[in-house]
Amino acid sequence: MRPNSFVARDPADPEHWSRSRLVGEVQALRARRDELLRGANASVETIRALRHQCRTGRTPDTDPPHPEQQYLDLLRDCLENGVYREGRNGGTFGLFGRQIRFDLSQGFPALTTKRLHFRSIVVELLWFLRGDTNTAFLHEHGVTIWDEWADETGELGPVYGKQWRSWSDYSNHGNFRDIDQVANLTAGLKNDPYGRRHIVTAWNPADIDEMALPPCHCLFQFFVADEKLSCHLYQRSADVFLGVPFNIASYALLVHLIALEVGLEVGEFVHSFGDVHLYENHVEQAHEQLTRTPRAMPFLHIARHDVDDIAQYQPRNIVLCDYDPHPAIRAEVSA
Numbered sequence: 001m002r003p004n005s006f007v008a009r010d011p012a013d014p015e016h017w018s019r020s021r022l023v024g025e026v027q028a029l030r031a032r033r034d035e036l037l038r039g040a041n042a043s044v045e046t047i048r049a050l051r052h053q054c055r056t057g058r059t060p061d062t063d064p065p066h067p068e069q070q071y072l073d074l075l076r077d078c079l080e081n082g083v084y085r086e087g088r089n090g091g092t093f094g095l096f097g098r099q100i101r102f103d104l105s106q107g108f109p110a111l112t113t114k115r116l117h118f119r120s121i122v123v124e125l126l127w128f129l130r131g132d133t134n135t136a137f138l139h140e141h142g143v144t145i146w147d148e149w150a151d152e153t154g155e156l157g158p159v160y161g162k163q164w165r166s167w168s169d170y171s172n173h174g175n176f177r178d179i180d181q182v183a184n185l186t187a188g189l190k191n192d193p194y195g196r197r198h199i200v201t202a203w204n205p206a207d208i209d210e211m212a213l214p215p216c217h218c219l220f221q222f223f224v225a226d227e228k229l230s231c232h233l234y235q236r237s238a239d240v241f242l243g244v245p246f247n248i249a250s251y252a253l254l255v256h257l258i259a260l261e262v263g264l265e266v267g268e269f270v271h272s273f274g275d276v277h278l279y280e281n282h283v284e285q286a287h288e289q290l291t292r293t294p295r296a297m298p299f300l301h302i303a304r305h306d307v308d309d310i311a312q313y314q315p316r317n318i319v320l321c322d323y324d325p326h327p328a329i330r331a332e333v334s335a
């Protein structure tokens, strides 16, 4: 008997919701679970499914899909339908124009089908928010994900941090000014929450040639409704195996930090992709990940609420709780 079909469910059956029947089912499930837990031949997935049934009375088959399934579907879509092309830094299987979304109130969208190095994600986001473009800060925190693109002094040119916090504007007859898009964003959300102009863009055509890598997550917009803050990102180019899991978690974290700053609850993170691709040297890893079943989503704890500027958080102030993923899957980044 398949464990997932252990609870006989037929909504047409008038007995279906009878209390005694449910109690009986739950007792039988608990007994079966315990039996499985004792006999070491049960997979973790089976035990989880049974625990889930005991808690909710619902089989995973009838539940809404796990939010992470959208990512797994995107990964499979690249694998099965991506068009192979030789590009700047290797061959990829690419698609154009896709979208996924996460309700951040349901849990934090850190992938559970492989372990993410969450601290790297936190440190990288704080680095952007500091307006920093040199890898020294990343190195102080043991993060090396930008090393391949930095020059010998650690500089990356006017990348995300520069554009987010001090976009150079020379347009006013040579009178120079810096534009702090993040400060404008939080001020805008406080002053006119329902405004339609809450946009930050890292795509600065005048600076592209100076950047070590043109921005991939290049424009995002915030939206407020029902006291909840949502964010929509446009990512022009997306490395579905290595980059996208980082980008999802990074923007989910950004929504939490901005929501705290402006006094709102978190809403949705909507993620739109231009060119989304699987590098050919990630195909095996993608197959491995697609054999795995998502686990319960973790949640985020921000252990400090008294910062004047969002850039003042320390990595240790931001903690992912109840994160119990499948093991990491190693892959080479194509520079």
Ligand SMILES: Nc1nc(=O)c2c([nH]1)NC[C@@H]1CN(c3ccc(C(=O)N[C@@H](CCC(=O)O)C(=O)O)cc3)CN21
Pocket: 116, 117, 120, 144, 145, 146, 149, 213, 239, 242, 243, 244, 246, 328, 329, 330, 331, 333, 334, 335
């Ligand atoms: N080809 C490519 N893909 C990217 O995702 C990417 C770039 N280039 N260039 C700029 C940044 C750097 N990013 C990176 C770079 C490396 C990893 C990476 O190697 N991740 C590993 C472990 C990272 C760690 O231990 O901190 C992983 O398994 O996720 C992730 C994102 C995202 N970006």
Ligand SMILES: O=c1ccn([C@H]2C[C@H](O)[C@@H](COP(=O)(O)O)O2)c(=O)[nH]1
Pocket: 088, 213, 214, 216, 217, 237, 238, 239, 240, 242, 243, 244, 247
């Ligand atoms: O946050 C990021 C940064 C980069 N990427 C990926 C997307 C591409 O695979 C490369 C960039 O190469 P381009 O030739 O400039 O498109 O980096 C990502 O997924 N996420």
